[in-house]
Amino acid sequence: MDSNVPEHCPGTQSDDAGKASACAGCPNQTICASGEAKVVDPGLELVKQSLGNVRNKILVLSGKGGVGKSTITALLSRSLALNDQDTNVAVLDIDICGPSQPRVLGVLNEQVHQSGSGWSPVYVEDNLSVMSIGFLLGSPDDAVIWRGPKKNGMIRQFLSEVDWGNLDYLLIDTPPGTSDEHLSATTYLSNAGLTGAIIVTTPQEVALLDVRKEIDFCRKVSVKVLGVVENMALFVCPGCKTVTEIFPAKTGGTKQMCLDMEVPFLGSLPLDPKIARCCDEGKDIFTEFPDSPYLDSLKNVTDKIRKLCNTS
Numbered sequence: 433m434d435s436n437v438p439e440h441c442p443g444t445q446s447d448d449a450g451k452a453s454a455c456a457g458c459p460n461q462t463i464c465a466s467g468e469a470k471v472v473d474p475g476l477e478l479v480k481q482s483l484g485n486v487r488n489k490i491l492v493l494s495g496k497g498g499v500g501k502s503t504i505t506a507l508l509s510r511s512l513a514l515n516d517q518d519t520n521v522a523v524l525d526i527d528i529c530g531p532s533q534p535r536v537l538g539v540l541n542e543q544v545h546q547s548g549s550g551w552s553p554v555y556v557e558d559n560l561s562v563m564s565i566g567f568l569l570g571s572p573d574d575a576v577i578w579r580g581p582k583k584n585g586m587i588r589q590f591l592s593e594v595d596w597g598n599l600d601y602l603l604i605d606t607p608p609g610t611s612d613e614h615l616s617a618t619t620y621l622s623n624a625g626l627t628g629a630i631i632v633t634t635p636q637e638v639a640l641l642d643v644r645k646e647i648d649f650c651r652k653v654s655v656k657v658l659g660v661v662e663n664m665a666l667f668v669c670p671g672c673k674t675v676t677e678i679f680p681a682k683t684g685g686t687k688q689m690c691l692d693m694e695v696p697f698l699g700s701l702p703l704d705p706k707i708a709r710c711c712d713e714g715k716d717i718f719t720e721f722p723d724s725p726y727l728d729s730l731k732n733v734t735d736k737i738r739k740l741c742n743t744s
């Protein structure tokens with residue numbers, strides 16, 4: 433991080449830039465107060481250059497927390513990478529306050545290294561890498577309490593200073609909702625050619641309400657919605673095989689919401705306790721439980737996303 437940024441910096445784009453009490457003593461105070469810093473963020477060009485060899489850049493979003501966004505990001509990355517050893521996939525975790533990719537992808541104790549060409553991501557497989565603020569924290573229990581400009585700086589660094597190499601897919605795991613992280617990421621990525629966003633939800637009404645807001649956000653910032661993935665829709669009892677709807681849909685569920693909002697429905701994934709266990713332990717469900725019905729559904733979702741990317 434740029435250590436010269438004051439902790440409560442209002443940000444170069446703010447009307448208070450250079451004028452807030454936090455700006456006192458900052459080396460950029462004069463340029464910020466003059467309004468010159470507001471004009472062009474040099475990070476935009478840096479990110480564009482850095483991601484020049486990344487074919488598909490996909491944001492993974494959710495309206496609510498806990499609907500399975502990080503899990504789907506991780507498993508989708510494994511699924512894309514597994515399909516073809518020549519397909520290079522990476523995950524960027526910009527959930528700065530709750531990074532979970534190092535744990536879910538089983539690389540919790542790894543460290544990132546800095547080289548002449550930038551930060552090297554951590555490799556989960558030969559063709560699957562991950563970068564997360566989780567690797568930079570002293571301990572997984574450390575809280576990150578940052579204001580918007582500092583988060584923006586971190587995201588810019590992640591997007592412009594990681595040596596990803598040639599990538600077919602970069603999946604970006606975000607925090608829930610529409611906050612500073614989303615605005616930063618969409619600004620930098622749109623300029624660098626963002627393929628689109630995948631939105632994750634459960635069929636629960638409260639989650640679907642928030643998905644509508646997420647779709648609205650995408651439209652306002654001109655991000656294409658590749659589609660919506662429904663998670664934890666059904667539970668098949670491993671003993672008696674009874675199928676239970678965990679969150680019964682009262683107003684038509686995710687499919688109907690997709691029709692109403694005119695966005696593609698990418699598929700439905702079941703609730704499977706093996707998923708939760710594998711993700712908590714950082715194990716790979718593809719090798720641990722290759723017969724899990726979850727994986728069949730995930731494969732269908734992956735195929736649809738691959739097709740959407742090849743055509744977009």
Ligand SMILES: Nc1ncnc2c1ncn2[C@@H]1O[C@H](COP(=O)(O)OP(=O)(O)OP(=O)(O)O)[C@@H](O)[C@H]1O
Binds near residue numbers: 494498503606608
């Ligand atoms: N299909 C599933 N079956 C069983 N458990 C699941 C499934 N999907 C996710 N989970 C579990 O649900 C919990 C929440 O998932 P996850 O952390 O991916 O959600 P999230 O939307 O990323 O949350 P947040 O945005 O708050 O970080 C995790 O314990 C995860 O293992």
